[in-house]
Ligand SMILES: Cc1ncc(COP(=O)(O)OP(=O)(O)O)c(N)n1
Ligand SMILES: Cc1ncsc1CCOP(=O)(O)O
């Protein structure tokens with residue numbers, strides 16, 4: 001049977017490994033369980049099997065694949081692929097050169113190649129469309145399955161660089177699958193974040209080994225993966241731009257939702273912020289919990305309307321931070337990420353980059369230096385944890401905010417004299433495909449918040465961190481159909497209006513703290529956004 005290459009469905013690509021079979025299962029039972037429940041492509045990869053046995057296993061797996069009309073790919077072994085007339089092979093950078101593989105297999109067979117960096121894309125593009133049909137992009141995350149990996153995990157940002165290279169070198173024919181450490185807790189993020197910067201292509205599939213091969217119940221594991229892949233919203237691929245901008249009416253609705261849903265806001269934050277953050281959260285009708293206990297994050301994330309504020313000024317161990325991200329991502333509850341002092345030290349840079357790759361965030365909030373650095377528009381090392389002293393013009397800050405929103409598929413907030421908020425999270429049900437939306441960062445909805453400066457805000461501790469508490473309360477309190485952009489813009493408008501009000505009422509920085517909590521409480525419970533001093537304007 002010859003599969004037309006354009007008909008190959010890469011969406012759930014199972015790669016076998018008999019060394020991890022649970023008791024009571026076989027290579028064949030795991031493959032069949034996968035095929036029955038949504039696996040769309042199979043690769044037999046048995047690195048420790050002698051040629052004779054490998055051929056027997058491949059023939060038996062081939063029979064099962066034929067029953068489900070699914071192509072079979074052979075790992076590494078071109079001779080075995082030819083011997084059994086398999087549908088194709090997958091080779092890596094250290095295996096037989098692609099032109100030689102193509103010469104032996106002929107034009108109709110599927111050839112997959114492992115690609116880990118843009119220069120390898122340039123090579124395949126030079127070969128042209130008759131050589132490589134798809135690439136395995138990885139290793140995305142750490143995995144024990146592939147022994148002695150040549151490169152360290154690339155994360156979604158590494159995959160984006162490869163997708164960008166496919167666009168740059170115009171290799172439009174080439175399909176892509178992500179591979180390496182893929183499991184239910186990171187698949188949605190991989191799919192939604194791994195989109196080329198020009199919005200014109202996403203990953204075409206997810207390839208994995210252990211999540212199915214090592215599963216005691218491979219049927220259930222596959223059903224879960226299939227469901228997750230089919231329902232994950234993909235950004236910028238065949239989706240429409242959200243044209244709606246927040247209004248006083250939509251913000252009023254957000255506050256009503258927060259007030260009735262009373263979100264639980266888990267703070268993982270620095271010691272200085274904890275007390276004030278808790279009081280700000282209470283003023284907004286929400287319930288704060290300051291917990292860094294790794295063993296309880298899953299329980300907390302499952303509490304109705306749970307919301308996580310991750311402020312990396314905290315000293316919580318990275319394992320706890322990652323467990324918290326996992327727990328909230330797993331149940332689709334919002335995480336507000338505040339990468340305090342993003343690049344002030346190597347330690348913070350490494351920690352924040354690690355977390356940004358590891359998690360999907362509803363909102364990423366930072367000062368102008370942090371956002372400019374995240375957008376790679378200002379690579380100077382930040383001085384301390386405060387915004388750089390340089391005056392950045394509004395257009396640059398707005399663009400940086402849009403870039404961060406696009407890059408991480410999030411609501412990005414850039415705080416400063418003016419605040420900028422951009423929406424990179426729009427919905428739209430899209431399938432795994434090379435999209436045609438062509439949406440780019442500068443097309444994203446972006447607003448500028450004007451409220452005049454509030455110098456005394458800088459004279460108290462945790463005023464910036466507590467905007468994070470406000471955002472986390474608002475996004476946590478949304479109804480399921482609520483709009484994240486409305487919630488974040490509403491939180492910033494409320495917080496800035498309260499700051500201005502408190503500055504007119506206080507006697508100094510000490511009473512400003514108290515007045516700020518009073519003002520937040522009063523404005524929240526009044527719920528009259530149309531009267532707030534802070535205002536927004538579209539910045540596109
Ligand atoms: C779909 C897919 N992607 C990548 C690989 C890795 O292939 P390779 O680099 O040749 O490493 P080994 O699998 O041979 O260890 C793959 N097999 N499948
Ligand atoms: C074959 C291969 N190539 C890169 S990672 C990998 C193994 C992926 O296995 P798992 O899905 O269990 O992480």
Ligand SMILES: [Mg+2]
Nearest residue numbers: 076091092095
């Ligand atoms: Mg190989």
